[in-house]
Structure formats: C-alpha cells, structure tokens
Amino acid sequence: MLRVGIIGCGDIANLNVLGYLHSQDTEIVAVSDTDIKKARDKLEQWGLRTIKIYSDYREMINREDLDIVEILTPHHLHGPMTEFCAKRGIKGISVQKPMAHTITDCEKMIRICEEEQVKLKVYENFRFYPVYLKAKELLEDGIIGELSNFRINSINAGGPSIPRDLKSTVWRQNFEICGGGPWVYDDGIHKFSMGLWLMGQERVEKVYSWIDYFSAVFDGPSYILWRYPKGNVDESPRFGIMEITIAPNLYYPTNYYVCDEYIEISGTKGLMWINQCTCGGNFISKSPHFPPIIVYTNGEVNTYGNDLPRDWRYSFINSTEHFIEVMKSGEKPIYNGEQGKNLSIFAKMAHLSDQQKRVVYWEEMTSENEQNRSCSVEAPKDINGARLHKYFMRIRRDFKKGIKEGLIHKELKYDKDLLSE
Numbered sequence: 221m222l223r224v225g226i227i228g229c230g231d232i233a234n235l236n237v238l239g240y241l242h243s244q245d246t247e248i249v250a251v252s253d254t255d256i257k258k259a260r261d262k263l264e265q266w267g268l269r270t271i272k273i274y275s276d277y278r279e280m281i282n283r284e285d286l287d288i289v290e291i292l293t294p295h296h297l298h299g300p301m302t303e304f305c306a307k308r309g310i311k312g313i314s315v316q317k318p319m320a321h322t323i324t325d326c327e328k329m330i331r332i333c334e335e336e337q338v339k340l341k342v343y344e345n346f347r348f349y350p351v352y353l354k355a356k357e358l359l360e361d362g363i364i365g366e367l368s369n370f371r372i373n374s375i376n377a378g379g380p381s382i383p384r385d386l387k388s389t390v391w392r393q394n395f396e397i398c399g400g401g402p403w404v405y406d407d408g409i410h411k412f413s414m415g416l417w418l419m420g421q422e423r424v425e426k427v428y429s430w431i432d433y434f435s436a437v438f439d440g441p442s443y444i445l446w447r448y449p450k451g452n453v454d455e456s457p458r459f460g461i462m463e464i465t466i467a468p469n470l471y472y473p474t475n476y477y478v479c480d481e482y483i484e485i486s487g488t489k490g491l492m493w494i495n496q497c498t499c500g501g502n503f504i505s506k507s508p509h510f511p512p513i514i515v516y517t518n519g520e521v522n523t524y525g526n527d528l529p530r531d532w533r534y535s536f537i538n539s540t541e542h543f544i545e546v547m548k549s550g551e552k553p554i555y556n557g558e559q560g561k562n563l564s565i566f567a568k569m570a571h572l573s574d575q576q577k578r579v580v581y582w583e584e585m586t587s588e589n590e591q592n593r594s595c596s597v598e599a600p601k602d603i604n605g606a607r608l609h610k611y612f613m614r615i616r617r618d619f620k621k622g623i624k625e626g627l628i629h630k631e632l633k634y635d636k637d638l639l640s641e
C-alpha cells in the first residue's frame with residue numbers, strides 16, 4: 221500500500237483526492253495545511269476524519285514515511301516544496317500546475333528530482349478527460365487527415381458554480397505568488413496543454429498575443445496566436461489560437477469553475493469540434509446540438525464519445541490513477557518535469573508577447589535570458605480592480621439570476637457511488 225500525504229487542502233484538493241479515495245493501492249495517511257481548521261473540515265467532507273493533520277508540511281514529510289506527496293498549494297510554493305520532499309526521500313511527487321514561475325525554477329526541480337530518483341508529475345488533468353482522450357485517439361487514427369489548425373475558445377461565464385474560498389482568489393492577485401493572470405497563465409496552462417497534445421506537439425515555434433488586462437482580476441478578453449514548428453520544408457504551416465471570452469451574463473451551471481472550453485481542429489481532409497470540458501455534463505451537454513465530439517469528413521457528419529462520462533471530475537480521477545500506476549510500474553508520468561516546464565514556457569510566452577508587443581520565439585525562452593530579464597514576465601502595470609467592479613455592476617445587475625432561473629449546480633459529493641455516476 222502506497223502511503224500518500226497531501227500538502228494544501230484548498231479548493232483543488234477536493235478533486236485531487238478523488239483518485240485516492242477509491243484506490244486499492246494507496247492510503248491517504250496525513251495532510252498538511254497552514255489553516256488547520258480548513259484541513260479538519262476537508263477531512264470531514266472526504267470521510268477521512270481520523271487521519272493526522274500537520275500545520276508544517278516539513279514535519280509531515282519527516283515523520284510519515286510517505287511514498288507519494290501531492291503538492292496543492294499556491295504556485296510560488298511548488299518549487300521549494302518539491303525540493304524539500306525530493307531531498308527527504310519521497311519517491312513520487314505530484315505537483316499541481318503551473319510547475320513554477322521561472323524556467324530556472326522548473327529546471328532546478330527537474331534536476332533535483334533526477335538526482336534523487338524521484339518521479340515528478342506535473343498535474344495537468346485535461347489530458348485525462350475522457351472526451352479529450354477519445355478525440356486524441358480519433359486524431360491519431362487520421363480521421364481528419366494531417367492536422368493543420370487548432371482553435372480553443374475558453375469562456376469565462378456567469379455560473380452558478382462551486383463555492384470558492386475567498387482566500388483562494390486573494391493570493392491570485394499577488395503577482396509574486398501567482399506569476400501571471402488567472403485565465404492566460406493559471407487556467408491557460410490547461411488550454412496550452414491541449415494545443416500541444418491534441419496537435420501532437422511538444423512545443424511551439426512562436427507566439428503573438430493580445431491580452432486585455434481589463435482589471436486586476438481578469439487577463440481577458442484575450443487572443444493568443446502561435447505557430448507550430450515545421451517538420452519538413454514541404455509541410456504546410458500549422459497554427460493555433462486561444463481566445464478568452466468574458467461573458468458574465470452567460471448563466472451556465474457548473475459543478476466546478478465558471479469556465480468552459482470549445483475546441484475546433486482542422487485537418488487536411490476534415491474538421492473536428494470538441495464541446496465542453498470543465499462544465500461537461502451540465503444541461504448544455506444534454507442538448508443534441510452539443511455532442512462531445514463532432515467530425516466532418518468525406519461528406520458525412522458523425523458524433524463520437526456520446527457514451528463517455530462528461531463530468532470534469534473524471535479527468536482528475538484518471539490523472540491520479542495514472543500516477544498510482546506509474547508508481548507501481550516504474551514508467552514515466554504524464555506530464556513529466558520537462559513537459560511541465562514546456563507548459564509554463566508556453567503560457568509565459570503569451571504574457572511576454574503582450575507586454576513587449578512582439579512575436580516571442582521558443583528559442584529565446586531560456587534560464588539565461590531570464591537572468592538578463594529579456595524573457596521575464598513583469599507584473600502588469602495598469603491593472604484596475606475598480607473597473608471590474610463597475611463592469612459587473614453594469615452588466616450583471618442580479619448576481620442571483622442564474623440561481624433564480626433554476627440553473628442550479630450540484631455540489632461534488634464524496635459518497636461511495638461517485639465512480640459509478
């Protein structure tokens with residue numbers, strides 16, 4: 221039985237624990253959070269009230285003889301916590317995205333984990349969402365031919381959504397801690413991940429972006445364009461785009477965050493549309509107009525994945541189960557440190573391009589250039605929280621409208637039927 225410890229019992233811990241709660245191979249033996257009351261409440265919610273809580277994660281690591289540690293804390297702590305755990309002999313470290321803010325820190329984490337023979341997983345769960353896994357299988361079978369363009373619309377909607385801890389939004393407004401905006405950097409990492417993985421790429425060649433720092437809270441609306449590296453001279457260029465849409469009056473019930481994703485991939489002989497991820501399973505998923513995957517090719521339209529679970533939680537359950545398997549089998553995790561670093565680089569390129577108003581190339585994203593500051597992302601200057609407030613007061617006068625209209629979300633339950641839902 222693999223002994224698991226969790227550092228950080230905040231919002232995302234609710235989802236990261238799912239894969240462990242039902243595993244026959246692991247046991248959560250301890251958690252750590254500086255907020256002991258929060259940790260206690262979470263353990264109660266998860267049905268684990270008897271396990272030990274530490275306010276200092278170092279004490280937990282030193283005392284508990286853990287095999288796996290989940291690092292689920294604010295971004296700036298990922299690097300130092302990974303380093304401490306690796307040096308204290310933890311053999312499996314799963315760290316939430318973004319891996320770290322700087323390339324230098326990502327490289328340090330990779331190096332230390334290699335030296336200490338630690339399996340380092342960067343937890344990007346979209347890669348494990350059942351509908352995306354099916355789409356990837358179809359694309360690899362060549363259903364739309366050679367892939368050319370990728371487009372993702374990431375919509376920030378109006379809820380109602382899962383209740384969030386206010387503290388969780390406060391640290392996200394401190395640039396030193398969060399390292400970038402919530403939509404392009406924090407959440408964007410998942411979307412950049414899809415832009416690479418679904419297109420069969422490990423990196424991009426160059427990025428150009430327009431990020432509207434509309435307020436202290438939103439780095440959107442935004443447009444981020446990129447070109448993939450060319451394999452052969454006779455290959456046609458391939459591009460990707462991410463658009464971030466702000467739609468506060470789009471009432472959109474979700475069990476999770478107020479955001480959803482729509483992807484379109486073009487190939488040399490067809491088109492694929494992938495509907496929803498974070499809010500998959502809500503009432504839109506039940507409409508025949510929004511099947512999980514639609515493919516047009518050879519004069520025919522077909523849908524796929526209708527029998528797959530569309531609730532976002534399965535991306536977490538699958539991701540954690542994958543890591544447990546990796547720990548048992550000795551294979552490499554998805555994402556490993558190098559791949560996790562690539563996701564951070566991609567997201568930083570978008571911010572850098574907007575700040576420097578120029579095309580940013582992958583080659584220039586190095587730890588050396590970070591030190592001479594030519595590729596370091598600076599804290600945004602003209603942010604104005606009051607503007608967002610005014611916007612909301614004008615656009616979204618009734619904050620309870622979604623709920624009044626009956627668009628009620630269903631909170632995540634921790635019961636034994638969870639996996640069969």
Ligand SMILES: NC(=O)c1ccc[n+]([C@@H]2O[C@H](COP(=O)([O-])OP(=O)(O)OC[C@H]3O[C@@H](n4cnc5c(N)ncnc54)[C@H](O)[C@@H]3O)[C@@H](O)[C@H]2O)c1
Pocket residue numbers: 227228229230231232233252253254255258275276277292293294295297316317318343344345385387388389406
């Ligand atoms: N995969 C996803 O879809 C997804 C979604 C949301 C958040 N995340 C990631 O998860 C991480 C945590 O985000 P969150 O939304 O859960 O934040 P949160 O603020 O809700 O939770 C963080 C927790 O860490 C605790 N903490 C802070 N410092 C600590 C320390 N020194 N020792 C122990 N505990 C400490 C806090 O008290 C808090 O309970 C972030 O890196 C974020 O990017 C991922």
